Amino acid sequence: MAVEISEGDLALLVFERRRKGPKKYLVRVERGKVFHTHLGPVDLGELIGRRWGCSVEVKKGIARVFRPTTADIMEKLGRKTQIIYPKDAAYMIIKSGVRPGDLVVEGGTGSGSLAYALSLSVGPTGKVVSYEVNPKFHEMAKENLRRLGVRNVELKLGDLRTDIAERDVDAMFLDMAAPWEVLPAAREVLKPGAPLAVFVPSCEQIKKFAVAARDGGFGHIEVVEVLVRGYEVNEQRTRPASRMIAHTGFVVTSRKLVD
Numbered sequence: 001m002a003v004e005i006s007e008g009d010l011a012l013l014v015f016e017r018r019r020k021g022p023k024k025y026l027v028r029v030e031r032g033k034v035f036h037t038h039l040g041p042v043d044l045g046e047l048i049g050r051r052w053g054c055s056v057e058v059k060k061g062i063a064r065v066f067r068p069t070t071a072d073i074m075e076k077l078g079r080k081t082q083i084i085y086p087k088d089a090a091y092m093i094i095k096s097g098v099r100p101g102d103l104v105v106e107g108g109t110g111s112g113s114l115a116y117a118l119s120l121s122v123g124p125t126g127k128v129v130s131y132e133v134n135p136k137f138h139e140m141a142k143e144n145l146r147r148l149g150v151r152n153v154e155l156k157l158g159d160l161r162t163d164i165a166e167r168d169v170d171a172m173f174l175d176m177a178a179p180w181e182v183l184p185a186a187r188e189v190l191k192p193g194a195p196l197a198v199f200v201p202s203c204e205q206i207k208k209f210a211v212a213a214r215d216g217g218f219g220h221i222e223v224v225e226v227l228v229r230g231y232e233v234n235e236q237r238t239r240p241a242s243r244m245i246a247h248t249g250f251v252v253t254s255r256k257l258v259d
């Protein structure tokens, strides 16, 4: 990993704020480009050659400059759909045991947030195939992933219920309103025993999906809600932050049964 910032790198500018939490901007480092923040302009060209973790003085404050993490990029991705948050994506991916070299099918693509996280987990020897029925979202996700330089994700315009062309799939991920409609296709394309992880925002969807999965040849069904609570730390008083993302959705994990 490079120590210094280069032209063309994505960089995260972070302004610490006492009560509200940090204000963050995701920028592309370019010579001659000025980026306007809430505390003043930052000359992005002047970052070139400086080390990651450096501080930049702007008119009314100080920005720290970091190489963006997967979570930073997912949170800042251009979006026209609800996205999967890093906390949920992390759980879904680890729980499903996705490894470098795997073939993963996911959908709907939406803004491409989960597709991006999966692309890093399968690595250059693996592949993510992501299906989306809505051409507008399909195009937007294409642009998002192109900008991030992602090469191991194939975005397909198609319906997960009827159009999955891949076979011997190592793991499948669904984030869509009616995931139970994809169960027959998932059974057909997944390898024996392979994981299916589903994200749903409501309890009604959990029940409908879990019952259909149980009746449709899936087992080891588990449902969780992933809660992440931040803490404010200072010398006088350390306590839970008053604000948190209280609800995103639920994760239902399962495995394809055979025999």
Ligand SMILES: C[S@@+](CC[C@H](N)C(=O)[O-])C[C@H]1O[C@@H](n2cnc3c(N)ncnc32)[C@H](O)[C@@H]1O
Pocket (backbone or CB within 6 Å): 081, 082, 083, 084, 107, 108, 109, 110, 111, 112, 113, 114, 115, 131, 132, 133, 134, 137, 158, 159, 160, 161, 175, 176, 177, 178
């Ligand atoms: C909440 S968004 C997915 C967000 C995505 N996981 C992300 O992290 O950016 C749900 C998407 O599923 C798509 N969708 C719904 N039913 C579908 C189907 N049968 N096949 C493919 N895509 C579908 C919708 O058009 C929508 O874009």
